[in-house]
Amino acid sequence: MNQRHTSSPEAYKLYYLNQAQQRGDGPSSPFFGGKLFQRGYGQLEDEISLIHPKSYECTIDELDLFTISPTQNSVLKKVDVEFRPLSTLNSNTPIEFSIPGNEDCIRLPHTQLYVAGTIKHKDGTALEANERVAPVNNFLHSLWKQIDVFFGSPRVSNPTNTQSYKAYLETVLNFGTGAKGSQLQTSMWNEDTAGSFDDTRVAAEGTNKGFKKRNDLIKESTEFEMIAPLFVDAFTIRKYLLSFVGMKVKLIPSSPEFCLMSGATGKEYVINLTSAVLKVRKMEIAPHIIMAHEAALMKSPACYTIRRTECKAFTIPGTTPSITKDNVLDGQIPKRFVVGLVRASAVNGHLKQNPFEFKLFGMSSIGVYIDDEHAGGKLMKLKLTANGGHFIEAYQTLFTGTGKFRLDNGNSITRSDYYQGYGLFVVDLTPDGCDSPELLTLRQKGNLTLEIVFDRALTEAINLFCYAEFDNI
DSSP states (O other), X not given: OOOOOOOOHHHHHHXXXXXXXXXXXXXXXXXXXXXXXXXXXXXXXXXXXXXXXXXXXXOOGGGOTTOOOOOOOSEEEEEEEEEOOSSXXXXXXXXXXXXXXXXXXXXXXXXXXXXXXXXXXXXXXXXXXXXXXXXXXXXXXXXXXXXXXXXXXXXXXXXXXXXXXXXXXXXXXXXXXXXXXXXXXXXXXXXXXXXXXXXXXXXXXXXXXXXXXXXXXXXXXXXXXXXXXXXXXXXXXOSOBOTXXXXXXXXXXXXXXXXXXXXOSSOOEEEEEEEEEEEEEEEEEOHHHHHHXXXXXXXXXXXXXXXXXXXXXXXXXXXXXXXXESSTTTTEEOSEEEEEEEEHHHHHOOTTSOTTOBOOTTEEEEEEEETTEETTSSOEEOEEETTEEXXXXXXXXXXXXXXOTTSSOOOSOOHHHHTTBBOXXXXXXXXXXXXXXXXXXXOEEOOEEEEEEXXXXXXXXXXXXXXXXXXXX
8 A cells, every 4th residue: 555645734834934934044044054855745635646655745946935045145256357478479489477376266267368360471471362371270279289387386287288189179079069150269169171171272162161261260361369268177177276376377389380271382371479368267255255264274275176187199100000009098097088090290280281180090990998808898890981881889989978978969070070080989987987077986097908900001100199087186
């Protein structure tokens, strides 16, 4: 026989009277206790039965007519403060910013870089009308091969020269059509047309729509401008940076041969930045919170959870029939792992080659192993042809490996795009296969091995990119 609560309607009356009588001055008030949990009181009649006896009755939020939401009184004001470089801007030299600490906290995800400038010939002359030159995709972030960030004295960034690829991979995999077609264009994100990455024609016959759009923004040496948050791990921390902690940011530029493409013969170019501004969001904190933090810091350091990333590049010589990389990440197993292949000449800087064309190079199989056990359950096999072939499981990793699987959420990479310049392989290495931003994953140690086999030996040197994400504090 099904059990059921048998309280009278008086219980509902008492529930709402309790809300109406609360004054916000005790532990039972919403201010201290958070949102009230509403249990049921057994008022369903027999003809309206429960789906299951363990399901209890409840009321809905829309009937809480006597409660008031809590009031935020910890942050008094936000201000975006602009910082200029420490030295005069010069072509192809690092740009440094210094942000002194004061009583305000810093909201790190709102740190943005604004730049303006022109692209000219190396001799200083302006670009000609219809000249076949444009920045590569994601230009604001492709400008920098490395970004160093310091909180006080300690470095909190990874000192590698793959910053452009880190920014590209995080953008192409994590953002969908809506963002790429709107807000990401502030960093000059205009996707290259699959199969036409190296097409630098700007006339009507040109097939690379992204190249043509970027050309429109800089043609005849028109001044361009861009603004966007920087792809720095520390700048993803949601908690505020403590007051009186200074910050330094150093931007190390890529070469023009890397971040520009041109179909012109014998031309050399220079990128002249006329303005660079780092915008930092300062948060004025209420005195009682500052005092509370100071007291807590006497007993414990502040704790910041961070999504740490590594982006490594390995040069693979031509004539290689397969790739085996042992201990790719020095012992710690990431929660997400991304693999991609690019021509080495494009990575090194070649005006006629796109550095973000991730080709499959006739790949026939790919496998990721942890201590000799396959991380994905089985070896991923491909059979590529001129018109695509069999690669559907590899393509699906763009969604199963990024938390987009079975959601109304994509990344704008179509099935036909995949084998024509967007050939990335992603694997989720969390123990439960459910990467949640609210939970930390167990720290795992082991030997991560990557194996790739091609249907024939490579005909040119390539770069293997391995991108990984970790939970750290």
